[in-house]
Amino acid sequence: NGNNNAGSNNGNASGNNNAGSDNGNGNGNNNTGSNNGNASGNNNAGSGNGNENGNNNAGSNNGNAIPEVLMEILSNGNKNNGSSNGNENGNNSTGNFNGDANGNLNNGSSNGNSNGNNNTGSFNGNQNGNNSTGSFNGNSNGVNNTGDSNGNKNGDNNSGSFNGNANGVNNEGSFNGNQNGNNSTGSFNGNQNGINNTGSFNGNQNGNNNTGDSNGNKNGNNNTGDSNGNQNGSNNNGTFNGNSNGNNNNGTANGNQN
DSSP: OOBSOBSOOSOOTTOBSOBSOOSOOTTOBSOBSOOSOOTTOBSOBSOOSOOTTOBSOBSOOSOOOSOOSSTTOOSOOBOOBSOOSOOTTOBSOBSOOSOOTTOBSOBSOOSOOTTOBSOBSOOSOOTTOBSOBSOOSOOTTOBSOBSOOSOOTTOBSOBSOOSOOTTOBSOBSOOSOOTTOBSOBSOOSOOTTOBSOBSOOSOOTTOBSOBSOOSOOTTOBSOBSOOSOOTTOBSOBSOOSOOTTOBSOBSOOSOOOO
16 A cells, blocks of 8 residues: 555555556556556556556556446546557547447447447447448448448448448449449449449349449339340340340340340
8 A cells, every 4th residue: 555656566556656566556546657457547657458447548458448437437438548458338439449339439449339429440340330430341220431341231321332231322332232222323233122323233123214234134214234134124225135025225236025
């Protein structure tokens, strides 16, 4: 229970203002360079490996779980810098990694910002997040996301989304699987039941008013530049190879039956 100790080692419990302490400064405040176990410590600089329930720590690593702001607030930590691996329910955290669940306004967070709003550069799993920028792999049910990749299901107004924007509206540059999407631009591989798609490729079934579609626009109307398989289509221009039962086609080649 010593105060203002310099260079102390192994066990200064409940000590304040310790410099260079090592291995076990429990419940210590304002420690500099502490290592391995400063539990419940405040305002620690360079602490490592296990500063649980700590506030305003700089450069902390591996396990700043459930940082405190007040005694009554045990689970929602605010304003942690450089924390890693497990800042759950944290707000306004910078550079968090692996598990900032239910966190708001996180920058550079990675791997698991579930239910987070206004995250920047989040990675792997921002589910149900709004207004995320550069998120990757799994922004389900997200709105107004930019540069999302791999799994933005049921998302609105996404730009540059990739692989799986199902039931999305007003998506630009989406790729591989925009099912039931409206007003998509540059979509690729599987825009089924889509309306007013531009530049879609490979499988726009039951689509209307598509431009530049290729390979499989079945039952499509008013398509331009379609290729390989626009069956039962009307008013197609420049179709190629297999527009069966098509009406009023211009420039069709090889197989426009009926």
